Amino acid sequence: MSRRFRDQAEACASLGSPMYAELLGRLADDIDARGVTAEVLAGHEDDPGPSALALRLVGTVHRLVLERRAGDLATCYPSVGGTWDLATAWPLLQRLLRERGAEIRAGLESAPQTNEIGRAAALTGGLLRIGEVHRLPVRLREIGSSGGLNLNADRFAYLDDGRVVQGPGHSPVRLEDCWRGRPVVPWPDLAVVERLGSDLAPVDATTTDGRLTLTSYVWPDQRERLERLRAAFAVAAEHPVEVRPVDAVSFVRDVELREGTTTVLWHSVMWQYLTKEDQAAVTARVETLGAAATERSPFAHLAAEPARRTPGAAHEFLVVLRLWPGGERRVIGVMAPHGVPTTWE
Numbered sequence: 001m002s003r004r005f006r007d008q009a010e011a012c013a014s015l016g017s018p019m020y021a022e023l024l025g026r027l028a029d030d031i032d033a034r035g036v037t038a039e040v041l042a043g044h045e046d047d048p049g050p051s052a053l054a055l056r057l058v059g060t061v062h063r064l065v066l067e068r069r070a071g072d073l074a075t076c077y078p079s080v081g082g083t084w085d086l087a088t089a090w091p092l093l094q095r096l097l098r099e100r101g102a103e104i105r106a107g108l109e110s111a112p113q114t115n116e117i118g119r120a121a122a123l124t125g126g127l128l129r130i131g132e133v134h135r136l137p138v139r140l141r142e143i144g145s146s147g148g149l150n151l152n153a154d155r156f157a158y159l160d161d162g163r164v165v166q167g168p169g170h171s172p173v174r175l176e177d178c179w180r181g182r183p184v185v186p187w188p189d190l191a192v193v194e195r196l197g198s199d200l201a202p203v204d205a206t207t208t209d210g211r212l213t214l215t216s217y218v219w220p221d222q223r224e225r226l227e228r229l230r231a232a233f234a235v236a237a238e239h240p241v242e243v244r245p246v247d248a249v250s251f252v253r254d255v256e257l258r259e260g261t262t263t264v265l266w267h268s269v270m271w272q273y274l275t276k277e278d279q280a281a282v283t284a285r286v287e288t289l290g291a292a293a294t295e296r297s298p299f300a301h302l303a304a305e306p307a308r309r310t311p312g313a314a315h316e317f318l319v320v321l322r323l324w325p326g327g328e329r330r331v332i333g334v335m336a337p338h339g340v341p342t343t344w345e
Ligand SMILES: C[S@@+](CC[C@H](N)C(=O)[O-])C[C@H]1O[C@@H](n2cnc3c(N)ncnc32)[C@H](O)[C@@H]1O
Pocket: 113, 114, 115, 116, 117, 119, 143, 144, 145, 146, 147, 198, 199, 200, 201, 202, 246, 247, 248, 249, 267, 268, 269, 270, 273, 274, 278
């Protein structure tokens, strides 16, 4: 079990969370020493790797911190104004694990749920690429939406060197220097006329509980991710978006095209959770919609997902666009795992 915590610690180190890299390493040591961490995790020794047990544990603890129910441990969490220091945090965390063990064990049952606002950089950049061909009003459809926050992506501001390139200048969500590579072609009058999401387990980002869920799985020392998320909550409060509690296959079955609009089906970092059969079913529906598309009712499939360019190549977070009529598959960019920056090709 400690191996998985050490692997997660390495991942956090490489993805810019020195705090979790240290914390998860310390938790791994405590598991090896059969300390209180091992007690809290008892029974989870054989959980499958993808269940992300380590992130479930630190996410549950983070939630207690955010709810101000973790005592002085909060003083070590930058997400609530504290300063990370392992030597101070560790005895406080050990005490929390002892005192609130049962509650923390219950939290382990929930899968980590994130909604990464940075990925709007990849999704909106893809929309602008569509706008180079068709400048019709856009109908957005999303699978694996989580809280549906990125369905408001056109309401975020995209900046280059402090200058707003796309989106409303007054938006609280500000994605700074989010685009590199091939220059984007702005679409100032981009009009999203419909937006609809779906998820197996949607999070209602207009409730305190939903906001806490999404915030607790963001790594507490990643200030920019937290700021973006909180800003996107403010946009969602003003512009709530419907996220239907249905699986991806059922949802795409109901997607239709409409004359005079471009229908865009997009998704980010959710494909890996679909079974092979479900991936095939979604792909088949995409092909059917593509075949029905016309110049007056175009259809786009825009994916920002970990994938390989060619069999055997390394995984990258590729931004892939298929646009019908035509439907040629094009890798249009590569995003960082959390979206910013996205480099266009
Ligand atoms: C890693 S999150 C990504 C959320 C969001 N797209 C983003 O980029 O921030 C993956 C999401 O896919 C959802 N999901 C997993 N399997 C699904 C399925 N079969 N149908 C629809 N959504 C699914 C999960 O509930 C989760 O919200």
